[in-house]
């Protein structure tokens with residue numbers, strides 16, 4: 001599976017949702033997540049993200065992100081149409097530790 005990671009938080013560009021063939025992106029207030037059981041591993045979303053926030057779970061240290069994506073995909077509504085990025089997306093693009101800041 002692919003997962004959405006820290007740099008989506010507070011940016012949420014949403015370019016990713018338009019290309020997903022199985023519509024498995026889910027939207028929260030500050031970030032999106034991918035449903036790990038629905039993702040077919042096609043990889044087409046990865047290069048679409050301007051914040052480089054989408055990673056394959058084969059990269060080291062992704063276990064926590066798989067769980068994060070799974071947990072919120074079950075709670076949030078699906079998103080299939082691109083919308084405006086969050087107003088301060090550029091400011092927060094590249095900031096570290098956003099998950100701790102927004103999800104604790």
Ligand code: SF4
Pocket residue numbers: 002019020021022023024025034038039040041042043044045046
């Ligand atoms: Fe959708 Fe493919 Fe990205 Fe998985 S890898 S979220 S199926 S576009």
Ligand code: F3S
Pocket residue numbers: 004007008009011012013014015016017031032048049050051052053054
């Ligand atoms: Fe987030 Fe990147 Fe999609 S910032 S909303 S994962 S395009």
